[in-house]
Amino acid sequence: MNELFPLWAPWEVRSLSDLCSGADASIQTGPFGSQLHASDYVEVGTPCVMPQDIKGGRISTESIARISEEDLLRLCRFQLRRGDIVYPRRGDISKRALVGERETGWLCGTGCLRIRSNASAVDPAFLANYLSHPEVCAWIEGNAVGATMPHLNTGLAAAIPVVCPPIEEQREIAAILGALDDKIELNRKKAATLEEMARALYRSWFVDFDPVHAKAAGRTPAHMDATTAALFPDNFGEDGLPEGWSAEPFIDQALWVNGAAYKNMHFSTDADALPVIKIAELKAGVTANTKFTATDLGDRYRISRGELLFSWSGNPDTSIDAFVWPLGDAWLNQHIFAVRDNGRMSRAALFCALRYFKPEMAEIARNKQTIGLGHITRKDLEAFPVSVPPETVETAFETQVAPLFDRYCACLYENQTLATLRDTLLPRLMSGELRVGEAKEQVVAVA
Structure with missing residues (x-):
């Protein structure tokens, strides 16, 4: 054969x-x-x-x-x-x-x-x-x-x-690649825990208003120092929000830049052309290998590592979601918003909000779906209120959530490095071009 x-x-x-x-x-x-x-x-x-x-x-x-x-x-x-x-x-x-x-x-x-x-x-x-x-x-x-x-x-x-290969060499090759996969899985679990912690903090402060409820009942807010607790009021206004807070449209909290509708004329085989990022790649786990590259369409649609992306179209249960882009420069495709800081909510806070409100966003998309596909529009974001506290509370939240978000992103970035190494080693190991001993040295250096 x-x-x-x-x-x-x-x-x-x-x-x-x-x-x-x-x-x-x-x-x-x-x-x-x-x-x-x-x-x-x-x-x-x-x-x-x-x-x-x-x-x-x-x-x-x-x-x-x-x-x-x-x-x-x-x-x-x-x-x-x-x-x-x-x-x-x-x-x-x-x-x-x-x-x-x-x-x-x-x-x-x-x-x-x-x-x-x-x-x-x-x-x-x-x-x-x-x-x-x-x-x-x-x-x-x-x-x-x-x-x-x-x-x-x-x-x-x-x-x-x-x-x-001989069965023992098969096992050695599998062990090398498995070490990388195990590290990737460990980072994935760490990232999931960090995200859960950040979302829980967002919910406690900006959805359930736990510190305000505690102070209104004469209790000290749990897991909070006195300086931070002093930033929260001890009563609610007639609108149900903490005194001095407001409800504002989600769309006003960031710049929502929709990707471009790329056409055949934009795709390029040039070595320096950048990949076009689509929802399918975001969902599947992005790799450096993409099917399409495109020529320059302007900085508006150019994204770089660490950008916050929100896919607003597709299956409500699997496609409506927020992502942190883990690779280098790329072009943003249609059906994805780049969610950029406009001086209101920080990138970490925006990520927490998008992930926390994911079920509500999915329900909005589900109610408008056709042939199994739904979508979130700018009008939906205009009609979606989020609670906005005084700047002092936002700053305190950023102080606590930023380290969690930075560690979350670090897990994503390291996984991208590990996945790239794995994708490089695998074909060379399977062909016998790279032998087990050499591959082990490279894996030990990163894993």
């Missing part, structure tokens, strides 16, 4: 079907729609992995569906175990997730394909990394069925050529 890229080492190439034979190894689709309906999902039960749950090589539980114990027993042959690899069967068929200990016993859902390899023939973690090789992804997409929406079936998956 022919390899998909030049090899620097005398390694054999085998089909995925060969590596998924013997014992109970297999390539299997999830249950068909007739076997499992949306109406079967329950609030509490076993998670059922769907295509939208596959994110960044892992399985996300953010909006995962669940099934009852009865349905799990009925569909037990579709259960997952550690070392399985799950693919979407349609749409973005190049993404995949390696099943870990946490997901053992979960269900491979409708719309997914499960790859269970023979562990004596190939290391599952090595295989999962190999399947993320750019040339492998390109081969899968190029051979997929379907003109408008590519489909991945068991026959296509079975035909994937897999480079197979």
